[in-house]
Amino acid sequence: MAKPAQVTQQAVPQVQPVELECADDGLALEMTRWLSHLRSERRLSPKTLEAYARDLRQYLEFLSAHWGTPVTLARFAALQATDVRAFMAMRRARAIGGRSLMRALAGLRSFGRFLEREGKGKIGALGAIRAPKIAKSLPKPIPVAAAKRFANADERAGEARDPWIFARDAAVMALLYGSGLRISEALSLRRRDVPKPGAGDVLIVTGKGNKTRMVPVLQNVLALISDYVAICPHPLPAEGPIFVGARGGPLKARIIQLTMARLRGALGLPDSATPHALRHSFATHLLSRGGDLRAIQELLGHASLSTTQIYTGIDTERLLEVYRAAHPRA
Template structure:
């Protein structure tokens, strides 16, 4: 980090001095290079820290210095959280803000730039668990039908592409970023198997089975696509030949919601929820579903599928040899 610090420019901050601004720049570089956080998460953390520093400058009636920041008190942090709540910021956003501030505090401590104990002393706000809303099986299947798009004023190969992407989201439980991150070489050719190697969150790789009818939809799209699809290039491309962006699939889903009479909760990610929930309802093993989804924790899968305690006990009783 020492060489990197020499080339980094301090973040422009009106509310804090250069010492804080430089540490913030180093921290953001650390998040990108070492922690490999997504650009959106890094941007959100940077925004939260800016807001906190601005609040402190007004709260203390002075520019924030590194020395003063290291002497933060719990009352300062609570005052900031109270103000954000007064601004009607949701509990989940408050929790993310506190996580970002704690990350900055840990970075300063690791670099020998101070110890901000007050950030660790604050309890994270409670966030209510919102259960996912899976789609009915019939609706989920229709979303992967290219004929549903036949009335749209778009090229047939684009209908085929969108149908293939939707089929992947529902048929293999992929995140939209995972589906659009596939390269042509990642999709097995006829006779080469029925498994995808997917790069998920945190650059973790997992193997996911893919149905033959889903592979057939992908091949139909590839045969119709007017652009070359090299082995190292993206499997799914946009209307102008570049990588397909998630927003295009989100807009496609929005159009189909109206055509199929589905609620606003019917998003591309809802297809992943539906994959997990429908597997479970048909007798799928919870641990296997956890592996397919790429969840680090079984509790995440439990929430994800809307499974209740009684269903967990049922799985336990049917699977345990002493039950």
């Protein structure tokens, strides 16, 4: 087995050194420097960095097995389009979806561009590969009445849990729907970030890429959060997370996901009724009531308007359903 390549922490202090058994020291160093670049200059989220690193590692492992030798920086720079297509075909044969394949290709291209900027070779093969097709699907919002019921703690009256747990979960879900937050944004809020009822009506949240934005928060949502804080048995310091788990540590997204899974069964909703669907519902319901698309873009924290425009498709589809149901000739 080839000796694992390792990069010293002093060489690239921004990220953990990459260790590779399938590549030489030079390639491991460039991979570490690339991840550091993505983190410090591109400001990619930790999850995106993790996915890019995993995709590149999988590709290097594939190449090492494909070529029968550890991958060197020089050999990688001389990649052929067939080497990339073979990897994509292998991943597709393992039932990897189009979005994951597209992300993997985007990561490989990013690494290739980084090597080119650093003068380590021009990898034209990566640009010659056509991106996989992705089946277009619209987000599935939750009906208004059902979205409101997720924020009602009384819906879980039959569960053997402490009342403060019910109050906490209702407050989180009300915040997701009322302000259109990602679950990670809601759970990263500190107590000092959330005003008391009547003392403010905005939140400063940190989204993808550590970008901050200002979003409105409803007074009834603040009241639900205040009710939870009042009965929470754990200390909630100003600099600590406002939403905590059963033992007092930071609340995990999985807890809210499981809570919504139980509730959607009771409410007769499909599996698409997830915490992120509350964010979709926020955007869709605003748009259906005449909300400005660019304003919704700002509220959601989308970098591109094209990302927000997907919600216009939902609204159009809803209008067509109404037309088909109501028009006598439809």
